[in-house]
Amino acid sequence: MEENPLIIALDFKGMDEVEAFLEPFRGQNLFVKVGMELFYKEGPNTVYRLKELGHRVFLDLKLHDIPNTVMRAMKSLAGLGCDLVTVHAAGGRAMMEAALEGLEAGVPSGLSRPSCVAVTQLTSTEEAHMKTEQLISVSLRESVYHYASLAKISGLDGVVCSAWEASGIIQRLGNGFLTVTPGIRMGTEDHQDQKRVATPEMARELGIHAIVVGRPIIRAANPVEAYGTWMKSWRGASQ
Template identity: 65%
Template sequence: MKNSLIVALDFANKQEVHQFLEPFGNEQLFVKVGMELFYQEGPSIVYELKEKNHQVFLDLKLHDIPNTVGSAMRGLAKLGVDLVNVHAAGGKDMMMAALEGLEVGTPAGFVRPKCIAVTQLTSTSEEQMNREQLINVSLEQSVLHYASLANSAGLDGVVCSSHEASIIREQVGADFLTVTPGIRLASDEVQDQKRVATPEFARGAGVSAIVVGRSITRAEDSVQSYHQYKQAWEGVLK
């Protein structure tokens, strides 16, 4: 999944999803199904996307006691998704339980979904983290700590901002996945994200995959916007 552009399907229902995907024809995308969509439509939306050969990142950010997360992952593994996630703040035991659940739940002959951990949300500033989470280190230190914890638990990578990706690569390893939301073109609005970056910056930082939502899904021409982001991400000269 390295060098992937993941489109966040932040829609309220499957009708909106199909309306968005229709202009893409048979083009196969890597898409993200988050809480808003999954809680409305359930597993059926995942099955429909996989039937069309799209790769799916199921973004539910599980965070609970290890037994609960492990059991949940055992069920999610049966959906055939390509990528899932948990909150690193749940701790090493929880992350290990998530991985074990995925391994047990993945049907024979299928590849286990990659599992990554959320470090600090890209909508969180360092000041917010210090004040509201009572984490009295720098944002970079917090993210790196969570990344190291996820790596020690055996996870495949983390969700972080592009600004922390390079130091994670240096200290955890180049094979450890860094999936980064908060991606905007220089001409885009920042919206509710705080730690944003352009596709070009993310590529230069060695990011594994970028996640783009409203800038594509709410664009006047979503297909054109998608390919504009893809070209910027892949370094294709216009």
Template identity: 60%
Template sequence: MQRPLIIALDFPSSVEVNTFLTKFEEEKLFVKVGMELFYQEGPSIIYSLKEKGHSVFLDLKLHDIPNTVGSAMKGIARLGVDIINVHAAGGSAMMNSAIEGLEAGTHAGQKRPMCIAVTQLTSTTEQVMNDEIWISKSLDDTVLHYASMAKRSGLDGVVCSSLEVPRLIENIGEDFVTVTPGIRLATDEVGDQARVVTPEKARLLGSRAIVVGRSITKAEQPLEAYHRINADWEGVTV
């Protein structure tokens, strides 16, 4: 995988998505479809985006018993998405089943979707993790443990904060993909995120991909915002 800027299409329906994408008619994008959009539109939104030539990260964070996740992944593989994810808290058996399901559902001669695991949401603080989720370890240690388990289970990478990427690179290696949400411009409001960095900082920390939502989708000029953020991410001057 290259180092994409993934736009989070956090819209309630395909109508809003199509209106937004009209501003990007000359661009082939990498986009994220999450629960809000997928639960309203279903597979049709994936087919529509792929027909337009966009790459798709289907962000459903599967977390269930191994058999259920494996069966779900067989169907997801047939959608033709580029990335799908599970939650690492489901454990190694579940993650193994996810890979088995993806491989079983991928058509012969095609590459299976990349599968990554959520470690801890970028809206989660260490205090919340300790006091509410009842994980007594440090946030950094928990993310590393989940990432290591995902690696052993055959996954391609993880979702984490860019702040945790250097330690993952040191302990797991650069080839293990790190997809990092919680990206904001220095002038943006943090919103409901807790562990945030700028696109430039994410690049310097070693992130392999960034996920950007409101900084682009809520901008007055989304295309200009996209190019500005992408320039910061790639380290080029515009």
């Protein structure tokens, strides 16, 4: 994965909306995220088309199933040419190792396998809900650290986490272990369904490797201008 990408979450209902959004960015090579809504509506052609347009693709399906099922699913996803994929760390070590096995088996000849990162705790999760609904007795932060350590032991490339836990993960597991962080907002924005949020400047100072931004860019009056503003905040005014 390139250094410090800003990944745009394509939270659209279909490819017609995606193509309309991307048109003003013609000539730019973006890093974009395809989530469940878009992929389940449009299928693999979503990834093929985005790669055809020259963009890197984060396919965020958060696989969580028995190891053999995840292995077979990842083998199929690796053939799409995506650059980054996700599993749920809660699926356990055997499942995460199986995910890597599937990616290695399915990647087209001559290409590198997609990076694989594990979702720890969703950025919409609050500690009280984690304890009462997931019955996890440790703190939310310790739960995230545990999942991150498990992901690294399993051979994964990194984790999806909030900015609140990222610096601790980097300290514990090293700078080479990727931290991909959603829930990034400018200071004046509505947090919507995100609970554990941070600004892009904070994310940069914490050493986070990649941030994911959706609605603040795709719903902006001028998405290209909004993207430029976010990139300056994320990478510094000199960018």
